[in-house]
Amino acid sequence: MDALYNKSENLLPGIVLDKEKSEFKIFGTSCPLDPFEFFNPIFEWFASYLKDPLEETVLELNMTYFNTASAKYLLRIITDLNHFSQFR
Numbered sequence: 001m002d003a004l005y006n007k008s009e010n011l012l013p014g015i016v017l018d019k020e021k022s023e024f025k026i027f028g029t030s031c032p033l034d035p036f037e038f039f040n041p042i043f044e045w046f047a048s049y050l051k052d053p054l055e056e057t058v059l060e061l062n063m064t065y066f067n068t069a070s071a072k073y074l075l076r077i078i079t080d081l082n083h084f085s086q087f088r
Helices: 035-049 068-086
Strands: 004-006 014-018 023-030 060-066
Touching: 004 035, 014 035, 023 068, 035 068, 060 068
Parallel strands: 023 060
Antiparallel strands: 004 014, 014 023
């Protein structure tokens, strides 16, 4: 599975989603102009990851600021992971 990396710059958060290194991080500031366009690849990555996840998945969120739209998408990521772990 390919890792997903995004450098933290301007108003976009940094992303490290690497199954092989067991690193799952979202950090920095999140105020994307089009939150769906930014977060959709993250949802797609996790959908693929959850087909064959590691025994333990720890998502590190280290946000300095996020807007309301980003909060909704971050909550969806957390909810999806939590929902999956309850039915595993």
